[in-house]
Amino acid sequence: MTFREINSKMVEATVVPGRRLFSQRGAMLAYRGDVAFTPNIQGGQGGLMSMIGRRVAGEATPLMTVEGSGTVFFGHGGHHVHLIEMTGDTLYVEADRLLAFEGTLQQGTMFMGSQGGVMGLVRGQATGQGLFTTTLQGHGSVAVMAHGGVFEVPITPQRPVHVDPQAYVAHHGDVRNKLSTALGWREMVGRGSGEGFQLELSGNGTVYVQASEEKL
Numbered sequence: 413m414t415f416r417e418i419n420s421k422m423v424e425a426t427v428v429p430g431r432r433l434f435s436q437r438g439a440m441l442a443y444r445g446d447v448a449f450t451p452n453i454q455g456g457q458g459g460l461m462s463m464i465g466r467r468v469a470g471e472a473t474p475l476m477t478v479e480g481s482g483t484v485f486f487g488h489g490g491h492h493v494h495l496i497e498m499t500g501d502t503l504y505v506e507a508d509r510l511l512a513f514e515g516t517l518q519q520g521t522m523f524m525g526s527q528g529g530v531m532g533l534v535r536g537q538a539t540g541q542g543l544f545t546t547t548l549q550g551h552g553s554v555a556v557m558a559h560g561g562v563f564e565v566p567i568t569p570q571r572p573v574h575v576d577p578q579a580y581v582a583h584h585g586d587v588r589n590k591l592s593t594a595l596g597w598r599e600m601v602g603r604g605s606g607e608g609f610q611l612e613l614s615g616n617g618t619v620y621v622q623a624s625e626e627k628l
Contacts, residue, residue: 424484439488
């Protein structure tokens with residue numbers, strides 16, 4: 413694994429020649445060695461379409477490309493950091509919770525409505541979460557951020573998981589997402605998440621949940 417946890421709010425990344433890392437702008441805390449940081453206007457390994465998806469999702473800040481030889485320490489805003497090791501499948505992660513990831517991973521953008529239908533749109537409009545979710549596919553390490561730490565909840569065909577949309581960080585596996593509400597349309601006006609909305613994840617995989625509903 414390229415990343416190593418220093419404490420709950422900082423990770424160390426090893427940078428080697430010929431292998432790139434990508435990080436959120438402003439995530440570098442310190443580094444040693446011959447390391448270069450440059451803005452990546454192409455949106456990581458996903459190319460132009462990934463960049464367009466990130467812009468439509470409201471992400472005006474490009475990723476940073478990290479190259480060279482040395483060690484970099486990453487963290488952001490005092491948020492808790494959680495490491496995820498990818499082994500060939502796809503990770504779906506809220507873009508603003510993505511701290512850094514290896515360049516071996518292919519980045520893309522998924523429109524939430526493609527899985528959640530109309531309710532996927534409702535999720536983005538009513539909860540303040542993005543309509544687009546970043547995807548990372550392949551083999552490599554990912555560092556994500558959260559409030560109050562992250563816990564992993566297994567999703568099985570017999571036991572779907574219901575998550576507050578604002579507590580959702582990421583998920584992977586053969587999983588479907590669907591937003592449901594316990595309230596009527598009139599009652600939803602002016603509400604964000606909590607008891608009003610539930611993100612139902614069904615199938616087979618894992619969902620990563622932060623220990624707070626606070627936005628990053």
